[in-house]
Every structure is written in C-alpha cells, then in structure tokens.
Amino acid sequence: MPNLAGFLYDSAGAAINAATINIYTRNTTTPVIATTTTNASGYWQTASVAEGRYDVEIVNGTTTLRMKYDDQIQIEELEAAVFRLRNPADTFVYDIVPGAITAARTLNLPVITATDTIVVTTLAQTLASKTLSAPTITASDFANMTHTHASAATGGAIAIGVTREGGNTTEATTTSTSAVDLLTATALTIAAAEPFIAVGAGRKTAVASAGAIGLKLNTTTIAEASASDDTVWVSTTTNQAESGPFDFIVAPRVTNYVTPAVGRRVAYIAAGGASGSAVTSNLNRTAATAPTAQITDVVLRALIASGTVGTDEFHVYTMATS
Amino acid sequence: MLLIFAGYPRCGLNAGGLQHAVDNVEGLALLEHDPAIQYTKEGIAVLGQGREIIGPVSVLFSPTLIVQGITWNWFPENWSFGNGVTVHKTTAMREKELVDHGTGRSLAALLESGEPVTMANLVLALRARRTEGWEKYEARWRPGTCPQESHIVHLTWLVTKHDVPSFAYDRIRSLVEGDVAVEGYEGKHFSPTRIWKPSPPKMPVGVSL
Numbered sequence: 110m111p112n113l114a115g116f117l118y119d120s121a122g123a124a125i126n127a128a129t130i131n132i133y134t135r136n137t138t139t140p141v142i143a144t145t146t147t148n149a150s151g152y153w154q155t156a157s158v159a160e161g162r163y164d165v166e167i168v169n170g171t172t173t174l175r176m177k178y179d180d181q182i183q184i185e186e187l188e189a190a191v192f193r194l195r196n197p198a199d200t201f202v203y204d205i206v207p208g209a210i211t212a213a214r215t216l217n218l219p220v221i222t223a224t225d226t227i228v229v230t231t232l233a234q235t236l237a238s239k240t241l242s243a244p245t246i247t248a249s250d251f252a253n254m255t256h257t258h259a260s261a262a263t264g265g266a267i268a269i270g271v272t273r274e275g276g277n278t279t280e281a282t283t284t285s286t287s288a289v290d291l292l293t294a295t296a297l298t299i300a301a302a303e304p305f306i307a308v309g310a311g312r313k314t315a316v317a318s319a320g321a322i323g324l325k326l327n328t329t330t331i332a333e334a335s336a337s338d339d340t341v342w343v344s345t346t347t348n349q350a351e352s353g354p355f356d357f358i359v360a361p362r363v364t365n366y367v368t369p370a371v372g373r374r375v376a377y378i379a380a381g382g383a384s385g386s387a388v389t390s391n392l393n394r395t396a397a398t399a400p401t402a403q404i405t406d407v408v409l410r411a412l413i414a415s416g417t418v419g420t421d422e423f424h425v426y427t428m429a430t431s
Numbered sequence: 432m433l434l435i436f437a438g439y440p441r442c443g444l445n446a447g448g449l450q451h452a453v454d455n456v457e458g459l460a461l462l463e464h465d466p467a468i469q470y471t472k473e474g475i476a477v478l479g480q481g482r483e484i485i486g487p488v489s490v491l492f493s494p495t496l497i498v499q500g501i502t503w504n505w506f507p508e509n510w511s512f513g514n515g516v517t518v519h520k521t522t523a524m525r526e527k528e529l530v531d532h533g534t535g536r537s538l539a540a541l542l543e544s545g546e547p548v549t550m551a552n553l554v555l556a557l558r559a560r561r562t563e564g565w566e567k568y569e570a571r572w573r574p575g576t577c578p579q580e581s582h583i584v585h586l587t588w589l590v591t592k593h594d595v596p597s598f599a600y601d602r603i604r605s606l607v608e609g610d611v612a613v614e615g616y617e618g619k620h621f622s623p624t625r626i627w628k629p630s631p632p633k634m635p636v637g638v639s640l
Contacts (some may be wrong), residue, residue: 117475124525183597209539250463270539273524275522277520277522277526278520278522279439279520279585279622279623279624280445280585280622280623281514281517281518281519281520282445282447282517282518282622283446283515283516283517283518284446284447284450284462284464284515284516284517285512285513285515285516285590286464286465286466286513286514286515287466287467287468287469287511287513287514288469288511288513288514289469289511289512289513289514289517289519290510290512290519291517291519292512292519292520292522292526293520293521293522294521294522294569295521295522295523295564295568296523296524296525296562296564296565296567296569297524297563297564298526298563298564298565310489314447314617314619322594323452325509328507328508328509328511330509350619398634403563403564404564405563405564405567405568406450406507410511412466412513414466416447417445417447417448417450417619419445419446419622
C-alpha cells in the first residue's frame with residue numbers, strides 16, 4: 110500500500126504550513142479518500158491508499174488548487190526508467206522499451222509531412238514509393254513476391270537482349286569440291302535493322318588442301334567458301350587434321366549501310382590447345398552486300414579440294430536494338 | 432545424278448566416310464569430284480570465268496523423303512548441292528508466345544493494358560507464332576507435312592557422274608537410311624551424334640515467368 114507525499118511552496122519558494130491536502134479518486138469530488146496537512150517544512154504525506162489513479166486537492170486558506178491525474182502537462186525534459194502509455198480506460202499499457210541501454214544514444218525519427226506510421230517488423234505493412242539505397246536482401250530469394258515483369262526499364266526483366274535463334278546437333282560434312290549449302294538455320298525472323306551474331310566451328314580431315322566455310326543470307330551469298338581470308342572459316346593446306354572456331358557479326362542492314370559482316374576465325378587448334386594460326390579478321394570485302402530484307406535463312410556453305418570439311422556447334426543469336 | 436536421302440547416315444559415317452564407301456570400299460558409283468561442277472537448284476552449273484548452267488539436274492528422292500514431305504520445292508532458290516557427298520542439316524526454330532487463353536492477347540499486351548486482372552483466374556497458353564520466316568519455311572514443304580515444332584532436318588545427298596543402277600542405289604540408301612553396321616573404316620570417316628536440344632520457346636519481350 111503506497112503513500113502519497115510531496116512538498117508545498119509558495120511562489121517565493123517559502124514552505125507553506127498547515128495547508129490541507131485532500132486525495133480523491135480521479136475525476137471525482139467525493140468522497141475524500143485521504144486527507145492530511147503540511148508541516149512547517151511544507152511536507153505532506155497521506156496514510157496508505159490503494160494503488161490507483163488520484164487527484165490531489167490543496168486547500169490553503171481561501172485558495173483551492175487541484176492537481177488532476179488527467180491533466181495535460183508540458184515539461185522541458187522527461188527522464189524516466191520506464192516509459193509507459195496507458196489507454197484512457199486504464200485497461201492496457203504500452204511500454205516503450207529499447208533492446209538495451211548500454212551507452213548514451215540518440216534515436217532520430219524521420220521528418221514526416223503528415224500523419225504517418227513507423228514500419229515495424231511484426232506487422233504486415235505496405236511500402237509505397239520508397240527508395241531503398243543499396244538494400245541488402247537477407248532472404249534467399251523473392252519467394253511469395255508478386256511482381257510485374259512487363260518492363261525491362263523498371264527492372265522487371267534482365268535486359269541482356271540476346272535471343273538464340275538457331276541451334277545445332279550432329280555435324281554437317283561434305284566432300285564437295287564446289288560450294289555447297291552445308292548447314293542452314295531457317296525459319297528465322299531477323300529484321301533488317303536487327304543485328305545478329307553467329308558462332309561455330311569448322312574442321313577438315315587430314316588432307317593437303319584447304320577446307321573453307323562461307324556464308325549465305327537468304328539466297329544471297331555474301332562470303333563464298335574459298336581458300337581466302339574473305340570467308341567465314343578456312344583451314345591451312347597443311348596435310349593435317351584441323352579444327353577451329355569462328356564467329357561473325359552481321360550489322361543492321363539498312364539503306365546506304367549494307368556492309369555484309371565482320372568475323373574472326375582460328376584456322377586450327379593444335380594438340381595441347383596451342384593455337385595453330387593467328388586469329389584473323391576476314392569477312393568480307395568483295396562479295397555481294399547483305400540483303401536489306403528480313404533474314405529468314407542463315408546458311409553456311411563449304412567446299413574442300415579433297416577430304417572432308419565439316420561444321421558444328423553453329424548458333425545464331427539476335428541482339429536487341431533498344 | 433543427284434541422289435537425296437533422309438537423315439544422316441545411320442551407320443555414323445560422315446560425308447567423307449560415305450564417299451570412301453561408295454568410291455573405294457564398295458565401288459557403287461562414280462561420284463562427281465570436278466571442282467568446276469556444281470549442282471544447284473537451277474541446274475548443273477559449270478564454274479569458271481563465270482557460271483554457266485549446262486542442263487537440268489536429274490534428281491532421285493528417297494521414298495522416305497517423299498513421305499515426310501520433302502520434295503524439290505523444299506529447296507529454295509540459289510540452293511547449292513555442290514558435288515561429291517554432303518551430309519546437310521537444317522535447323523528450324525519455332526517462335527512461341529504466351530497468350531491469355533480465350534482472348535489470344537499476349538501476356539505482355541495484357542500487362543501493359545493496365546486492366547484489372549484476377550491473376551488466380553488467368554490461364555496462359557503457349558502458342559506458336561506465325562512469323563514471316565516460319566511461313567516461308569513451311570511453304571517449302573508438301574502441304575500439311577511441315578513439323579510444327581522446332582526441329583532439325585538431316586539430309587544426305589550424293590552427286591554422281593552417271594545414273595546409278597538400282598542395286599547400287601539400294602545399297603547406298605541402306606548405308607544412309609538403314610541399320611547397316613560398317614567395319615574397317617577410320618575414325619575420320621565418322622561423325623559424333625548428339626541429342627537434339629532445341630532452345631526453350633521465346634518469351635514475349637520483357638516478360639518472364
């Protein structure tokens with residue numbers, strides 16, 4: 110059972126003696142729960158009262174002052190071991206408790222421009238128009254996340270912009286001594302303004318003649334298979350088995366810019382992985398210009414004076430233009 | 432004469448291996464090896480200072496090819512058969528798109544429209560696109576025979592100096608299309624066989640699920 114106690118001073122700071130102190134249940138005027146008077150030091154103390162909320166009435170002569178439990182007060186600074194909020198009915202309390210107090214700290218709250226709510230971890234809340242600077246996602250993925258993938262510009266898709274148009278399997282081979290259509294990636298839809306890239310590999314069996322691979326777009330041969338650098342891939346004439354990779358890029362084919370293609374090749378890879386000949390820029394200086402129509406067929410042509418020439422691992426990729 | 436068969440040689444021989452079989456091992460025909468001779472869709476071309484067509488191509492298609500829908504029209508203009516032996520392949524990739532089942536609208540169009548959509552009730556279907564490239568390709572097949580999925584076409588053809596007798600033709604066809612085991616060939620006469628792995632169908636631009 111607690112006591113209520115305090116000191117009473119006048120405006121000059123002098124102790125007030127013999128003033129009456131009455132205790133009421135808050136917001137009532139009767140009955141008096143407890144009463145006492147101040148001593149010469151201004152000190153007062155009630156008898157024990159039940160734990161509760163009380164108003165204090167001070168009567169000094171003709172002056173009566175009430176200190177109500179429900180008063181609103183303004184103070185310069187509040188320091189408390191426990192910061193507790195109650196609902197008006199006194200049925201619940203909220204204790205605001207930091208995780209630990211081991212050092213002097215300052216909690217800065219964000220500047221708000223209207224009534225707002227602080228984000229808390231246990232409450233499902235919606236974050237709208239928030240900028241996350243260098244966020245760290247601690248979960249393993251975005252499971253259960255509804256996401257619109259419609260726009261690469263807003264991060265909805267990975268804007269790599271490369272699409273594989275044609276694939277490859279068992280190699281194509283020929284013994285033809287004149288150029289032959291050896292491998293075709295067909296049913297394509299490559300617009301005139303759409304660049305594309307192709308990679309592949311060529312090989313020849315062990316003969317003392319050069320095997321060569323050329324390029325045809327739709328029905329136009331833009332780099333005929335021949336024993337020159339102006340073709341997609343060509344081996345040496347050394348009597349040995351050779352194989353090597355090639356790639357080429359076909360730029361957008363628009364009016365006044367119909368340059369066929371540029372490419373690279375390695376004539377062969379020797380045993381142990383050493384390059385048998387330098388990488389060579391080779392396509393294309395002399396043949397027909399690339400068609401400006403939509404590309405539906407990318408054709409590798411080939412020939413070899415003797416023996417067998419083949420091509421494999423040929424892939425055609427288109428690249429996004431925006 | 433141009434002999435065209437279905438598939439690559441099932442015995443595993445490559446073009447050089449099949450040529451070795453026809454030229455040397457079994458002596459089935461005289462293959463054309465003159466670098467000036469080039470069989471083309473337009474006719475037999477003689478290459479020199481220029482390019483002269485000296486006559487029509489005499490061609491014999493395997494019955495298997497006829498059944499599958501590949502005839503002379505399958506080869507576009509400016510097609511070169513060269514000479515000797517060739518194991519050719521054509522890869523055809525079919526583009527597909529995700530559409531809203533019932534309306535046919537693509538998923539991208541549906542999302543961009545901004546219309547309220549109950550995602551739980553949305554049924555998407557993967558539909559093949561009829562692109563210009565695919566329509567041109569499909570038109571090369573005998574009507575109704577073009578496969579409607581991504582696929583690969585293997586063809587093996589030989590250019591001979593003369594017409595071949597039926598027994599030789601049958602033997603060459605069995606080497607290409609039959610289950611014939613061959614022995615006594617070198618490693619250079621074979622090609623590795625791998626499994627056809629078509630790319631996954633294209634998604635509409637900027638949309639992935």
